[in-house]
Amino acid sequence: MPKKLMGQRYGKYEERFRVSKPAVGYKSAHLLWPVVNDGCSEIDFPELEWTETIAAFTHPSDCSRQDAFDTGRRWTSWHTSTIEWRPGCVRYFLDGRLVGQSTRGIPDRPMTWVLQNEAALNGDRAAPNSWAQMDIAYVKGWTWG
Structure with a gap:
């Protein structure tokens, strides 16, 4: 992740991604x-x-x-996700369309953007020796203010 996007308070975060090889038991x-x-x-x-x-x-701070x-x-299709994190509000966009907005319990402390891909925590587990693949075309970020 670009260092400029680590430990900042508020901002806009965008990535272009797809899962080119899905498999049971993998998540992001x-x-x-x-x-x-x-x-x-x-x-x-x-x-x-x-x-x-x-x-x-949105997991509230309280x-x-x-x-x-x-x-x-x-x-499995290419998508562009965007998080807009502002004082008192977080908005989520997928492919330019608003999919949700939170206005309660919004964090106001510095946060770091993390792209975490892992074995699923719920439901079916990944089979031994299995694999899956996510492709990320780009990440972009903007500071607030």
Whole structure:
């Protein structure tokens, strides 16, 4: 990840991606993670298992109920995801279309953008010696203000 996008407070984050080889038991959680881990603040998009549809999640800093937005879109086509994180608001876009917005429990501390691809935490597990592949064409980011 570009260093300029690490530890910043607010910003815009964009990536172009696809899963060219999906397999059961693999997922992504591309997220903004707090520099100082408060145990709950998290902004995730795109997220979920690669055999499911792409979703976005806002996990409030007070650990209250999360906001979840399902795009209904599959991982295997090329997509552009965008997170706009501003004071008091997070907006999620997929291919230029707004898929969700959160206005409660929005983190206000510095966060770092992380592209986390991993074995699925829920549901079916990845088979031994299996593999899957995500392609990322680019990442872009902008600071706030």
